[in-house]
Amino acid sequence: VNSVAIKGNAVIGQSGGPTMVINQSLVGVVEVLRNVQGIDKILGCRHGVRGIVENSYIEVQDMPIEQLDRIAQTPSAALGSSRDKPDRAYCQRIFQSFEAQNVRYFFYIGGNDSSDACRIIHEMAKEHDYELYCFHVPKTIDNDLVLNDHTPGFGSAAKFVAQAFMGDNLDNRALPGIKINIIMGRHAGFLTAASMLARQHPDDGPHLIYVPEVAFDLDQFIADVDRVYAQYGRCLIAVSEGIHTADGTPMMTKLAQEIEQDDHGNVQLSGTGALGDYLSEAIKNGLSDKYGKLRVRADTFGYLQRSFAGSVSPTDSIEARQVGHKAAECAIAGDHQGSITINRVCSDPYEVEFQCVNLADVAGKTRTLDLEYIIDGNNISDDFHEYINPLVGPLPVIETFPAREAVQV
Amino acid sequence: VNSVAIKGNAVIGQSGGPTMVINQSLVGVVEVLRNVQGIDKILGCRHGVRGIVENSYIEVQDMPIEQLDRIAQTPSAALGSSRDKPDRAYCQRIFQSFEAQNVRYFFYIGGNDSSDACRIIHEMAKEHDYELYCFHVPKTIDNDLVLNDHTPGFGSAAKFVAQAFMGDNLDNRALPGIKINIIMGRHAGFLTAASMLARQHPDDGPHLIYVPEVAFDLDQFIADVDRVYAQYGRCLIAVSEGIHTADGTPMMTKLAQEIEQDDHGNVQLSGTGALGDYLSEAIKNGLSDKYGKLRVRADTFGYLQRSFAGSVSPTDSIEARQVGHKAAECAIAGDHQGSITINRVCSDPYEVEFQCVNLADVAGKTRTLDLEYIIDGNNISDDFHEYINPLVGPLPVIETFPAREAVQV
Numbered sequence: 014v015n016s017v018a019i020k021g022n023a024v025i026g027q028s029g030g031p032t033m034v035i036n037q038s039l040v041g042v043v044e045v046l047r048n049v050q051g052i053d054k055i056l057g058c059r060h061g062v063r064g065i066v067e068n069s070y071i072e073v074q075d076m077p078i079e080q081l082d083r084i085a086q087t088p089s090a091a092l093g094s095s096r097d098k099p100d101r102a103y104c105q106r107i108f109q110s111f112e113a114q115n116v117r118y119f120f121y122i123g124g125n126d127s128s129d130a131c132r133i134i135h136e137m138a139k140e141h142d143y144e145l146y147c148f149h150v151p152k153t154i155d156n157d158l159v160l161n162d163h164t165p166g167f168g169s170a171a172k173f174v175a176q177a178f179m180g181d182n183l184d185n186r187a188l189p190g191i192k193i194n195i196i197m198g199r200h201a202g203f204l205t206a207a208s209m210l211a212r213q214h215p216d217d218g219p220h221l222i223y224v225p226e227v228a229f230d231l232d233q234f235i236a237d238v239d240r241v242y243a244q245y246g247r248c249l250i251a252v253s254e255g256i257h258t259a260d261g262t263p264m265m266t267k268l269a270q271e272i273e274q275d276d277h278g279n280v281q282l283s284g285t286g287a288l289g290d291y292l293s294e295a296i297k298n299g300l301s302d303k304y305g306k307l308r309v310r311a312d313t314f315g316y317l318q319r320s321f322a323g324s325v326s327p328t329d330s331i332e333a334r335q336v337g338h339k340a341a342e343c344a345i346a347g348d349h350q351g352s353i354t355i356n357r358v359c360s361d362p363y364e365v366e367f368q369c370v371n372l373a374d375v376a377g378k379t380r381t382l383d384l385e386y387i388i389d390g391n392n393i394s395d396d397f398h399e400y401i402n403p404l405v406g407p408l409p410v411i412e413t414f415p416a417r418e419a420v421q422v
Numbered sequence: 423v424n425s426v427a428i429k430g431n432a433v434i435g436q437s438g439g440p441t442m443v444i445n446q447s448l449v450g451v452v453e454v455l456r457n458v459q460g461i462d463k464i465l466g467c468r469h470g471v472r473g474i475v476e477n478s479y480i481e482v483q484d485m486p487i488e489q490l491d492r493i494a495q496t497p498s499a500a501l502g503s504s505r506d507k508p509d510r511a512y513c514q515r516i517f518q519s520f521e522a523q524n525v526r527y528f529f530y531i532g533g534n535d536s537s538d539a540c541r542i543i544h545e546m547a548k549e550h551d552y553e554l555y556c557f558h559v560p561k562t563i564d565n566d567l568v569l570n571d572h573t574p575g576f577g578s579a580a581k582f583v584a585q586a587f588m589g590d591n592l593d594n595r596a597l598p599g600i601k602i603n604i605i606m607g608r609h610a611g612f613l614t615a616a617s618m619l620a621r622q623h624p625d626d627g628p629h630l631i632y633v634p635e636v637a638f639d640l641d642q643f644i645a646d647v648d649r650v651y652a653q654y655g656r657c658l659i660a661v662s663e664g665i666h667t668a669d670g671t672p673m674m675t676k677l678a679q680e681i682e683q684d685d686h687g688n689v690q691l692s693g694t695g696a697l698g699d700y701l702s703e704a705i706k707n708g709l710s711d712k713y714g715k716l717r718v719r720a721d722t723f724g725y726l727q728r729s730f731a732g733s734v735s736p737t738d739s740i741e742a743r744q745v746g747h748k749a750a751e752c753a754i755a756g757d758h759q760g761s762i763t764i765n766r767v768c769s770d771p772y773e774v775e776f777q778c779v780n781l782a783d784v785a786g787k788t789r790t791l792d793l794e795y796i797i798d799g800n801n802i803s804d805d806f807h808e809y810i811n812p813l814v815g816p817l818p819v820i821e822t823f824p825a826r827e828a829v830q831v
Contacts, residue, residue, distance in 0.1 A: 183729060290694050412496050
């Protein structure tokens with residue numbers, strides 16, 4: 014039986030946008046910790062750091078493993094999540110609560126903001142000579158954490174995007190027209206790029222892919238659509254919600270009648286169809302002189318990308334559990350702080366290893382898609398397939414008749 | 423070996439909005455017909471009736487069964503689809519093409535418009551003493567064909583809606599707010615009602631469900647949301663794209679800046695986020711005085727409902743194949759025309775039987791949701807579960823912590 018250096022309680026929290034596998038990480042931490050001597054209570058804080066300052070916890074150490082396993086397989090954050098980004102004063106309250114309740118182990122599952130919260134709280138504890146072990150457990154469908162090959166949550170969201178595009182490509186082929194799909198991703202285009210997995214035949218869409226890593230130009234966009242439509246008689250387009258003009262202004266900001274911002278100063282991108290509708294109108298206006306009445310449609314995949322029940326990537330699911338294990342094991346091994354990262358050892362056969370890096374190295378930093386994957390500012394290269402395929406896992410079988418060939422009887 | 427009375431060719435077509443299982447019906451017809459003596463060529467017409475008048479066909483009789491099976495499992499219409507609603511002149515061209523090419527067997531997979539096309543063509547053939555066997559094979563995610571307990575395509579679309587709401591309910595619980603999801607369905611609320619499958623615990627959403635069968639009142643809607651939000655601190659809402667005011671005007675018509683209509687005179691409802699965004703704004707405007715800044719989001723599920731790859735209902739898949747078999751078998755048995763219907767014999771254990779009714783009895787008629795399932799104009803009763811559950815099949819496991827209970831340590 015393992016034991017920890019300092020006897021005390023452990024707190025686990027979930028933060029930011031939920032994913033399909035974030036509960037795997039929660040259960041991963043719990044199942045290691047609950048066999049450790051010296052850990053008294055294992056507490057899940059409700060709605061992230063808010064649960065800590067509001068003293069709202071769930072005791073998880075005595076739950077039957079069958080129940081924990083079912084929770085692990087359930088999408089979204091079972092403990093509740095939070096968009097709070099704790100500043101120093103907020104962290105002060107967290108730290109005081111930890112001190113008062115002899116919390117010695119803190120695991121925060123989230124993106125780079127969560128990593129930063131861990132970092133601040135850990136430094137505060139050091140200043141007060143209070144021995145506190147702080148770990149950031151990675152999670153984000155955006156796949157935008159530095160020092161990581163990829164992050165838990167991304168593979169399942171990417172699988173959803175791939176399945177959606179596989180089906181929508183066939184729908185667009187059956188009833189040809191111009192179709193835009195808006196995909197999540199504020200700064201990083203990984204999830205939008207995942208749409209390329211739907212391409213299996215030469216004429217398959219998405220035919221155009223726009224990511225936030227390159228500037229978006231509306232006139233060029235319409236010219237791109239024109240070219241594809243002239244070639245295939247249809248056009249399927251993947252657009253990241255985070256696309257912006259050359260001066261860095263998000264397209265959504267241009268559209269927002271009433272800009273809604275969250276506590277991080279971010280403009281609301283999701284939960285509205287405005288961007289897709291705007292681009293639809295722009296295409297109709299730009300190309301109707303040439304083509305006459307065009308069938309143009311836009312769908313915004315929205316929250317389904319991160320929450321759809323019953324379609325996780327098996328690899329993502331396993332790795333989300335493993336980063337939880339790794340964080341707990343690092344705490345037991347005596348590391349005082351860290352962020353768990355995933356490194357790829359090999360793509361074929363797929364193999365990864367887990368590491369624990371300094372919180373400060375991950376905190377507040379954003380990774381974006383390698384520019385080498387982006388072609389002409391409007392597409393993703395086939396090389397991306399090797400990167401993303403093992404993260405998503407097997408996709409449905411697609412078989413259809415050739416698009417153009419048809420016998421005349 | 424079976425044989426048919428009149429030696430000739432067979433044509434199969436797919437029409438209207440594709441579904442996840444419409445290719446099962448195609449393959450169902452083909453696999454019966456290709457073992458029948460007297461059927462020469464089995465031809466798939468490209469893009470529905472348009473392929474007939476344009477003489478654009480695919481020969482399908484000699485395809486390996488493995489390939490046909492893969493096509494059957496692939497979403498969307500492999501032959502291509504069409505929104506053309508053939509009038510008499512159009513049907514005349516179809517009939518002339520059939521006569522010229524000795525087509526004696528016609529199978530049209532689609533909704534009630536397709537049934538009507540079959541009816542007109544069959545009558546024309548009778549007038550010309552040309553022996554033609556015409557069958558309508560049912561397909562629609564809207565589930566709105568009369569004389570049917572349900573229609574192929576609906577179960578899989580309903581499964582998508584259920585999975586989406588299961589996940590989104592948990593997402594809305596993790597990050598509480600008001601969330602609207604817009605679901606397909608112009609006149610019939612079946613698909614929107616399927617969202618009720620996501621409810622497993624007393625506080626689970628959708629908390630409100632709006633279908634086109636009852637008039638929609640914006641003030642009442644806001645009052646409903648207010649009541650739920652006050653109770654649960656969150657509110658998940660299912661809204662049919664087809665909702666309309668008491669005078670019958672679709673809400674979407676009120677919104678459309680530029681009303682786009684298809685050949686059937688229908689206003690475009692799908693492929694835009696406008697309705698969801700409009701309702702979001704209405705809630706923000708209506709309730710911000712009471713609650714302050716509200717987190718309100720809207721997603722429009724869009725085309726994913728009918729095309730998402732890899733998540734069909736097993737029952738739907740099997741039945742879609744069986745209606746194809748039944749249509750071919752009726753032709754062999756010597757029936758001259760008909761529409762295949764599904765009747766439920768029993769819900770538990772689930773059992774159905776297939777029938778062939780007169781085309782005229784199905785053509786151009788629309789079935790809607792039984793009013794007895796609709797509660798207070800804003801919800802669906804639990805009784806609907808018995809109806810819909812066997813059509814959707816097993817859903818993912820959901821396990822989570824109680825919503826409100828939390829220990830104070």
